Amino acid sequence: MTVFDVAVWKDGRVRMLDQRRLPSDEIYHDYVSAAEVAQAIRDMVVRGAPAIGCAAAFGVAVEAFRLAREGLPASWSLAMDPAMRQLRAARPTAVNLAWALDRMQPLLAGEPAGVPERLLAEAEAIHREDIASCRAMGAAGAAILPIPVGGRPLAIMTHCNAGALATAGYGTALGVIRAARDRFGAVRVYATETRPYLQGARLTAWELLHDGFDVTLMTDSMAGHAMSRGLVDVVVVGADRVAANGDVANKIGTYAHAVLAKRHGIPFLVACPLSTIDLNTPTGAQIPIEERSEEEVTHFSGQRVAPHGVRVFNPAFDVTPAELIAALVTEKGVVHSPDAVGIRGLFRS
Amino acid sequence: MTVFDVAVWKDGRVRMLDQRRLPSDEIYHDYVSAAEVAQAIRDMVVRGAPAIGCAAAFGVAVEAFRLAREGLPASWSLAMDPAMRQLRAARPTAVNLAWALDRMQPLLAGEPAGVPERLLAEAEAIHREDIASCRAMGAAGAAILPIPVGGRPLAIMTHCNAGALATAGYGTALGVIRAARDRFGAVRVYATETRPYLQGARLTAWELLHDGFDVTLMTDSMAGHAMSRGLVDVVVVGADRVAANGDVANKIGTYAHAVLAKRHGIPFLVACPLSTIDLNTPTGAQIPIEERSEEEVTHFSGQRVAPHGVRVFNPAFDVTPAELIAALVTEKGVVHSPDAVGIRGLFRS
Numbered sequence: 142m143t144v145f146d147v148a149v150w151k152d153g154r155v156r157m158l159d160q161r162r163l164p165s166d167e168i169y170h171d172y173v174s175a176a177e178v179a180q181a182i183r184d185m186v187v188r189g190a191p192a193i194g195c196a197a198a199f200g201v202a203v204e205a206f207r208l209a210r211e212g213l214p215a216s217w218s219l220a221m222d223p224a225m226r227q228l229r230a231a232r233p234t235a236v237n238l239a240w241a242l243d244r245m246q247p248l249l250a251g252e253p254a255g256v257p258e259r260l261l262a263e264a265e266a267i268h269r270e271d272i273a274s275c276r277a278m279g280a281a282g283a284a285i286l287p288i289p290v291g292g293r294p295l296a297i298m299t300h301c302n303a304g305a306l307a308t309a310g311y312g313t314a315l316g317v318i319r320a321a322r323d324r325f326g327a328v329r330v331y332a333t334e335t336r337p338y339l340q341g342a343r344l345t346a347w348e349l350l351h352d353g354f355d356v357t358l359m360t361d362s363m364a365g366h367a368m369s370r371g372l373v374d375v376v377v378v379g380a381d382r383v384a385a386n387g388d389v390a391n392k393i394g395t396y397a398h399a400v401l402a403k404r405h406g407i408p409f410l411v412a413c414p415l416s417t418i419d420l421n422t423p424t425g426a427q428i429p430i431e432e433r434s435e436e437e438v439t440h441f442s443g444q445r446v447a448p449h450g451v452r453v454f455n456p457a458f459d460v461t462p463a464e465l466i467a468a469l470v471t472e473k474g475v476v477h478s479p480d481a482v483g484i485r486g487l488f489r490s
Numbered sequence: 491m492t493v494f495d496v497a498v499w500k501d502g503r504v505r506m507l508d509q510r511r512l513p514s515d516e517i518y519h520d521y522v523s524a525a526e527v528a529q530a531i532r533d534m535v536v537r538g539a540p541a542i543g544c545a546a547a548f549g550v551a552v553e554a555f556r557l558a559r560e561g562l563p564a565s566w567s568l569a570m571d572p573a574m575r576q577l578r579a580a581r582p583t584a585v586n587l588a589w590a591l592d593r594m595q596p597l598l599a600g601e602p603a604g605v606p607e608r609l610l611a612e613a614e615a616i617h618r619e620d621i622a623s624c625r626a627m628g629a630a631g632a633a634i635l636p637i638p639v640g641g642r643p644l645a646i647m648t649h650c651n652a653g654a655l656a657t658a659g660y661g662t663a664l665g666v667i668r669a670a671r672d673r674f675g676a677v678r679v680y681a682t683e684t685r686p687y688l689q690g691a692r693l694t695a696w697e698l699l700h701d702g703f704d705v706t707l708m709t710d711s712m713a714g715h716a717m718s719r720g721l722v723d724v725v726v727v728g729a730d731r732v733a734a735n736g737d738v739a740n741k742i743g744t745y746a747h748a749v750l751a752k753r754h755g756i757p758f759l760v761a762c763p764l765s766t767i768d769l770n771t772p773t774g775a776q777i778p779i780e781e782r783s784e785e786e787v788t789h790f791s792g793q794r795v796a797p798h799g800v801r802v803f804n805p806a807f808d809v810t811p812a813e814l815i816a817a818l819v820t821e822k823g824v825v826h827s828p829d830a831v832g833i834r835g836l837f838r839s
Contacts, residue, residue: 164797331803334787334796336685336709342788342796350799357801358787360685361711362743366779366808369745394711396718397746404749430715438683438707439691442793447683447691448513450699452706454680459715 145305145348148187148196149268150261153206155199157187160306164347175204175224182231182238185338189307190381190417191271194237197228198264201245205257217249217256234390234431234458236382240416241267271309274414274472275316282317282412282470283324287374294355295321296374298331298364301392302344303379303412313379313412315348317470322354330354331373333361335392337437337455361394368405376402377470380413387463387479388425393456399465408467411479415471415487425460433457494654494697497536497545498617499610502555504548506536509655513696524553524573531580531587534687538656539730539766540620543586546577547613550594554606566598566605583739583780583807585731589765590616620658623763623821624665631666631761631819632673636723643704644670645723647680647713650741651693652728652761662728662761664697666819671703679703680722682710684741686786686804710743717754725751726819729762736812736828737774742805748814757816760828764820764836774809782806 146169148157154171155178162168170186172178178200181187187196204224205217214220229242244267248259289295297318301307304315311319321328330349335341342358349356359367367373376398382390389395389411402409422428435453439445447453469479473490476483495518497506503520504527511517519535521527527549530536536545553573554566563569578591593616597608638644646667650656653664660668670677679698684690691707698705708716716722725747731739738744738760751758771777784802788794796802818828822839825832 165794332800334685336683336711339795342800346800347797350797355801357803358796359803360742360787361709362685362746363803363805363808365746365749366742366805367803369808372803393709393715397711397714397750400714400753401746401749438709441790442795444791445514446688446791447707448696448699451681451691451695452704454706454708454712454716454721456712456715459712459718 145310147192147306147309148199150199150202150265155196155203157181157196159186160188160344161185163343172200173203174207175200175228178203179227179231188340189302190235190237190379191308191313191414192306193232193235194241194416195264195268195271195309197238198241198245198267200228201225201242202257202261202264205260209257213253217253221249232431233429234381236419237416268309271414272311275308275311275313277472278313278412278414278470279311279316279320281475282377282410283320285468285475286321287408289325289374294327294329295325296329296331296372297321298333298367298373298376298398299345300333300341300378300395300398301335302340302348304345304348306344306348307379313414314377315345317377317410317412319352327355330356331367332356332358333364333394333398334358335394336361340392364398365401368401368407373407375408375410377410377412380411380417381458382422382428383411383413383418383469384422384424384428385420385484386424386481387466387469387484389461389466390425390428390430390458391461393459396459396461399461403465409465410468410470411466412470415473418484418487420488425462428460430459431457494659496541496655496658497548499548499551499614504545504552506530506545508535509537509693510534512692521549522552523556524549524577527552528576528580537689538651539584539586539728540657540662540763541655542581542584543590543765544613544617544620544658546587547590547594547616549577550574550591551606551610551613554609558606562602566602570598581780582778583730585768586765617658620763621660624657624660624662626821627662627761627763627819628660628665628669630824631726631759632669634817634824635670636757638674638723643676643678644674645678645680645721646670647682647716647722647725647747648694649682649690649727649744649747650684651689651697653694653697655693655697656728662763663726664694666726666759666761668701676704679705680716681705681707682713682743682747683707684743685710689741713747714750717750717756722756724757724759726759726761729760729766730807731771731777732760732762732767732818733771733773733777734769734833735773735830736815736818736833738810738815739774739777739779739807740810742808745808745810748810752814758814759817759819760815761819764822767833767836769837774811777809779808780806
């Protein structure tokens, strides 16, 4: 398995691979404050719900070490409050960000001495647990994949990048794909390019080629045609937030793929850790959908492709209703035909 | 109405607007042989089924004048055969190309003197009739649009460019949109960018802004989300070939939009002239789907966005089954819930 330094602790700093520069350049940045980490999250140096959670956790730790160098604060909670808010506001849709910060928060209230070290240990634990959870998810997902027929490898379509690059490592949807290769010997992957940010073309294709996969790239608009021609056996995607009833917010375009998969009788799987499930959000209708800048649509590699004066609609995510999802794959097991009851069950086990 | 020199006769040459350079540059090229015109069609200087038909017809005329300058051939049919083949092979999916050439062909068999002039007159007639047919289509389509409710203008989504730029002028789908504005006073247009070639971003947005429309651009992957949020009242697209049973081949991505429109109870209209309907193709399954070069997907404005070594799937069109189409809008009237019987009826009227 390839491990990329998506968001790691390195020599007292937060090191991140600049995913905006892939696939042409593999460049790392080191961050020394929560403000810098929040900015990097906003600017999509790092992206993918679990990876954002890890980055934010390390952002809390690096900020505490920074403050400690100026002297031990009377109240860590108070001293860290601006940083916690800044990190929490960096991206609105992914729930792992809030989840990771909620996990760090109680450590601020303990014995003031040693807080930075305990925050770092917690961030490292989040990072370690994320890799373990991706591996568990991969195994659980691979076990329920359809057996390939007709002598050709199982053809798995994925959207955006829910890979090692979107997590601490291994990946959620791409974790299932990695485990599928372990199970079947070979798989064929169809990656949608994922406009406007091209996570599929730039990140998924790069990450999977790096690990020797057979990857075919297509535009988002080609998924329906590929399905109608029988090229796709199963769809596996990640999630940015799952509501209590099983509705899934994920990268824009996911919903269309799910509707098309349903029409063609192709199983549509969503792989995500429990930290992505938000029991406080009853349904997809309550998930805030981030709208991003017009330039992501009107420009390409800095070059304008649309005329001046055009309005732009640029939602970063959409909501796929639970009824379109064959199974939710988590580190605690699989929920078939996910609904509120099945999802609550995951948290009891 | 704006008229662009999409494909016209100018001073003994075929003049075409280079649509590959839009929206940044408005550049025209003049062609003096069928080989040049065929190459321009292949390279997508001109695109859009009706516009390709016009360009090919003028290509036949310009070739005849070129040959006539070298002396009157014994047999025009024989002399023009290589040129006719070259033009016919330029793009495989759009049927108007073959339709226009079939209309020119008989003129080669007549009295040898005056053949170039008669070919030119026929090409001009094709061009003139195309504009008239677009206007008739626009009126017929606008008449069946839903009445806007809730105080906001009717919101019409379109895909690719079935506009003045895809025809001799006025447009098919965009002709319906132009006529809709005449009917309702104002409309709101959602244009999908249409990867990989960005006809929506580059051409539809440009053409409609040029005529003062309210245009909102989005990526193809956002159509489902826009529909789920109630932003779209009706979808109108063009066609590259319609089979005898009403199945429609159109720009890749059309099928997904049709499936999504069906799910949301949004009428899905296809506007095209009778010359786009191919009664010799029984169903969509028999329509050849052109696959284009990998670079259209892996590169953007000459810059590579996908990693080396990735495979590419790049079909230029897909097939939307007739069951998803609320109405087929032609210059001879509208066929609701199109099927073989309704379509044959158009040709009898």
